[in-house]
Amino acid sequence: MLATLIIAAPPAWSQADASDPPSPLSSAARIVELNRGIQAFVDGDDAQAREIFERLSGEDDTDPACHYFLGLIHLRAGLSASDAESGQTPPAETPAAQTSFDQAWRSLEHAARTADSSDLPIDSLLAGVTRLTAEHPARPADEPPAAAPPNPFEFRGRISLGAAYDTNVPLLGDEARLPLSFGRKWDYRLETAASFDLSRRFDKSETVLGESLAIGIGGSTTYGWQPNIGDFDVNLYSGRAWVNWQAARDLYLGLDYEYSYAQLGRDPYVSSNRLTPVVSKIWRADATESGRTDLWYSHDYRNYLERIGDPRLNRDGKYQSVGIRHTLNLTRARHLWASYYSQHAAEGRLLGDRPLSIHAGYMFRDERTRGTEFDLSGHSILAGVEVPLPYRLSLEFDTVLTWEDYAAASAFAPRSSERRDFVQRYDLGLTRTFVARGESEWLHNLEIKLRGGAAVTLQDSNVRSRLGGDIYEYDRAIYGLRLSISF
Helix, strand or coil: CHHHHHHHCCCCCCHHHCCCCCCCCCHHHHHHHHHHHHHHHHCCCHHHHHHHHHHHHHHCCCCHHHHHHHHHHHHHHHHHHHHHCCCCCCHHHCHHHHHHHHHHHHHHHHHHHHCCCCCCCHHHHHHHHHHHHCCCCCCCCCCCCCCCCCCCEEEEEEEEEEEEEECCCCCCCCCCCCCCCCCCCCEEEEEEEEEEEEEEEECHHHCCCCCEEEEEEEEEEEEEECCCCHHHCEEEEEEEEEEEEEEECCEEEEEEEEEEEEEECCEEEEEEEEEEEEEEEEEEECCEEEEEEEEEEEEEEEEECCCCCCHHHCCCEEEEEEEEEEEEEEEEHHHHCHHHHHHCHHHHHHHCCCEEEEEEEEEEEEEEECCCCCCEEEEEEEEEEEEEECCCEEEEEEEEEEEEEECCCCCCCCCCCCCEEEEEEEEEEEEEEEECCCCCCCCCCCEEEEEEEEEEEEEEECCECCCCCECCCEEEEEEEEEEEEEC
């Protein structure tokens, strides 16, 4: 039978190049889930495969791969039912087979409407299903009720615990005098953090324009402290609301509002109202995501709550930035470490699609305050690389190089020229994934990671005090470990 031959053949959408219409929040997790569904289908576990593809299609109804495999699952079920009753009734007249063939046709027809690739043999499958149901296209009266639609609401949470060694907590220059209340400028740092996001997604049938719409709210809290330098303990609280609109298949427009309030040494320090619009474009090579471009603007109004004796040091004001960043995916972990993943198939299904990626970008900052000491224009170059490694490891390196031109001479050196700083930031980390998304059977979105790394900041400035000391020039290194649990 034609349909039997089609199902027996390897699916055109293979695990090696499986991808999905990305979500701005969880494209990597979706790829993992798509691969889990494909593997379940290949292994003959249609119940699990159907659950995965129905959930993914509920999150993004425009993904042809989900409907394609749902069609194959229903078609296989129909053929099995007709074989079980062979010799009694024609296949299309078997009630179970008739229902499955009807569902297969609807799923494959949906895939045909949303697919933009000729790699999927949808047309030939539709022709085969049409032949099977030509004589009795009506659905039987005893067809089971349709499954309940997927829950459009999604909750995501994250908690983390960190410990670090900080070489320069108060950010003092090499020649600066240590305040009498400090025994030293280095200390250990401990930190706890928690955050959540609650979102509601509207698919294409529920939106007037575009492919989908998601709205959400979220919040976070962070507490970091040093055992010996308590004046620089930090409490940070934030709340946010956001909207993401998928205008076209690979084009997203987002808007994020965030309010934050911070304490320094348990005293009020700063509050912030920030509005950030973002435009994101996904690039594809064949069906695989090959890169991503993000363009953003940020408008942040800050109100500093510290007491100041000189109005020139007033930092209240508008902090604006505009930037662009492009990420290029060079290859996937399963191709980079083919020998390793050929011997660790289970790990490959979970982590084999992690990309070897590089990114580069540019950001311009314009900061205008009520005082004069901190007004500036800044230019930043962003760059980095992420390398997936065997044994659930990944290596990350990021750097930001910033040139800051201040609008006036410093109040601490009034006879000097206008202040100019050059700031270098480097971050190197090694991450181990203990539980990947989709790996836990009882909590599907659970992810547990441990990251160890070093972050170095080198700030050079042309400002010197009347005594020749450094005012804004310092070096800082932070070495630490952080355990993150997402769910």
